[in-house]
Amino acid sequence: MRVIIYTGKGGVGKTTISAATGALCAELGYKTIVISTDPAHSLSDSFGKKIGKNPIKITNKLWAQEIDVNEELRINWDKIQGFIVKFLSYQGFDKFMAEEFAIFPGLEELFSLLKINEYYDKETYDVIIVDCAPTANTIRMLSFPDIVSWYMERFFPLERKLVKTIRPVAEKVVKFPLPTDDVYAQVEELYRKIERAKEILTNPKISSVRLVLNPEKMVIKESQRAYTYLNLFEFPVDLIIINKVLPDEIDDEHFKKWKLTQTKHIETVKEAFDPIPIKISFLYNDEVTGLNKLLKFAQNLFNDEDPTKIYYSEKPIQIEEKNGRYFLKLKMPYFTKKDINVWVKNDELIIELPSFRRNIFLPYTLASSKVKEASLNDGILTIEFEKIKEG
Template sequence: MPLSSPLSPLLSPAPSLLFLTGKGGVGKTTITSSLSLLLSSASSPLDPKPSSVLLASTDPADSARDAFELPPPEYPGEVTPISSPLLSPSCSLSVTALSADPSSLLSSLSSLSSSLDVPSLAASLGVPPALLQSLGVAPLLEELSASLADPSSLLPPGADEYFSLLSLLNATNPATGRPYDLVVCDTAPSGHTLRLLGGPRFVDTTLGKVLKFRGSVAGVLAKVRSLGGGKQRSDAESSLDEAVEKIDGLQTLVKRFSAQLSDKTIRIALVGIPTTLSYLETVRTAASVNEITVPPSPLVASLFLNQLLPPSPAPAAAAAFLSRRVRSQTKRIEELEAEHPDLPVTRVPYLDREVAGLPALSFLSSSHLPQPPDSQRTLVFGGKGGVGKTTCAAATAVGLASQGLSVAVISTDPAHSLGDALGSDLSSSPDGVDLTPLLPSPPPGASLRAFEVDPASAIEDLTAALSSLSPPPALSDAGLSPADLGSLLSTLPPGADEVVALGSLVGILERGGYDRVVIDTAPTGHALRLLSYPRFVDDLIERALRVSEKVLPAIKLLGGKYQLTDEQIDAAKSKLLGVQLSMFALDELLSDEEKTAFYAVCVPTKLATEETGRLVKELAEGEVKVKVAGIIVNQVLADQEDAGKWLDGVRGEQDKVVERYERWAKEEGVEVVKVDMIDEEPKGVYGLAAVWPYFGGRDDASN
């Protein structure tokens, strides 16, 4: 296959690292897997052909192995070679889910902590402990030692993803010991991919703070030597050097990653489907991706437009096409019901019109969605990306409000689609938008308010409060800067901001006295992270408050001056305590099994139903347990009396959105690769190869 125009912007010149991202459920895994297989085959459009390709999943809810029909990995990060006659004899293809273990770094930091308590450091230096006490640094050393004793607490849930992402730059083929020629990444849905791409900056900033402690401790040691002699080299310095060497290596990878983004060695493509919600998110994602580099540059060059209905077939062919899809879906639903016999499974039909706006959502809720019992005050909707979580959450909220209840509906997904589904702009009002007047025939007492959490403003308040308790380096003569310690704690990771923003809504929800709270979560893996984040943020604030209690007396002891008044310091502490209380309330809200219910949403495909099974298991067995009330299977097809007419209706809706995609792509200089919906779910190497013709252009696909 020649390097034809649809793939040229993506593959010429050949990248070393290729990311595909987009709204959840648009077929990223299928497209990425099929493309990886193609680039490893004798038909590869790359010239010269790569000798080794790695397909790496960065999604916490990995489905790449499902696409190739591989068994679960025997251990995290297992690299599985693909064996197939379709592969070029001179090329290998392997599949893995990213798993980087930061334990080596954490072990170094932990060993450092054991050298920083006053008795150990004094013995290491050969000086009396009283000398360290007299310098007034003992309380700060104790807090630093306590923080580093569990250094994993400095890194949030999900930090392993950042280390994994950086590890791709040094990925080597275990069979040859040489770097892969090409790494193709099947990413998490768009909002979290943007966070992931920004993750290295967080790692760099956090580790940079730890590096500053090297100077702080070195300053203390120099001060001790100037006053009391002691050994020329201590165990603490040896531990510091070991940790610093590892940190330097990670920071080198961060710089490489940023440089390769800028020089386009790392290439990014988007995947979308012909729905309004996917189109709107695709446009937002493209703009955000192009802002990653400094200065901004057009990183997105290609768009894979997936799941297009093929040209109108004859009536018999249309009926046969639809029947094959129905049979495949029915099998998946039966398997799901057999695997979870104790959970009710609700089937929601595939409608020939996209569900958006309050009237359509009201119809969907009243006709097809389950009605939660009165005891379930908080309803959480989660599942694989793109399966209709937002639609089901929005429809449930509209339906409950239409029954005369007071309802709040909230989106925690960084790629906000709730406003798109409701047909309203929710971004401009932190107190939510009152949609009650838009309800169709609302009864007395009905109320509907919609929120999209605003991480930026919530995190700005929190980091300002944290920074207020991190004074300038008033202890510079002793070589120890409390500002560095406070700054380390104020370096909040990607993802924590969503939780802080959601926590800020808890008070609003309580004051609003809502009968029901409906939460539309991020896709599977990140929804699970959401459940554990309140405890991480609570711990972070607790440590910041402890540090401040020890920093201020040390400053006064050494005659340092603090820039804030006592009243301002108390206000900052009060702000942090308020966030802490909101974290307690949020944790209670999400984990109350009596009042909170989780609805797992999926579509009847192999990848989605298998991911749903893993989600239900994790919710039952994870650190934060949430009651699963039921499974909602969306987009269920049924045999139609007039299949051709039904397909024409769906196609007509698609055509309107495709025109919007094409206008946008022309304006942005983005090449569009169109991929038809296939009558059987593409899985396994031969199923994935069925997608190849579309990568060469629609004319090739029709032959």
């Protein structure tokens, strides 16, 4: 099975490319589903057919689905949400405000992706194509598994045991509710689902993230930041798609400067994302909607290639050993040394960027060593560890 995730800044054409890729995969004989996790669904517009929360058959080999976020929240979050609402109500929040605070940023997109677990484990489809929300939402969603994992590894077992022990006494004394066993059970179940989803999505033999961008300065900058964060959280990026490029046949004087600007930006993209392969999609003279137009669009984009192929598979994090020292290397392009803080605490490597922090659990060999040096050269963050000498 292949999982292909399209993400990028809002308005760059992710939905069109997702739907087109799905149409071509189906044409090649793969049983394919295109899933929209963007709360502002537009797959129905692309296919010209009403699509809802359940898979809708488009052709013999193609299905489409617009995830119902409210239903996924109800399945995965209702007991936890109920406890949070009750707790906040005790603190003086009105019910409406408490319900809003009980939905954390990124949850909607995260729960949408949990559908992948179901389809992957049941081998329902050969190809799953995910039309993701705009970049910022996607990054929040992809970082969520690390946050949950950190909590579950560090605090969950102790907290659950403690609450179970003190509940009979505490409930008579404290003036706020304590989580019940069914709340903890749902947290545990959600953790298992999230870990499973991450296992699938970070496996470069199964999943690929593809960045869609337009040849515009602001869009390129956001895509560069997104690429760095995707590397940080170990999600494999195998292809960059530059969309809405003005074709050669447009020679109107009005667009001459636009074409020159786009040409410069395309060169910038090629230099910035090298060695990741890049494909260019040209601006059409009409909307790309309906199965026939989508299929033609995909054929022009991928030429004679199979869109399920893995275009690039280098791991974003590598550990090397040399002369008794270990080097952890992480691709961190588009940031400077002053943007990055790195330190080790117990068995965790902590990497802090503007607005983001990642806790990486170190293997025993590195956790039992000490950090000698950290350097950032040519977009590669290298952290050198050396063994602690006994005695």
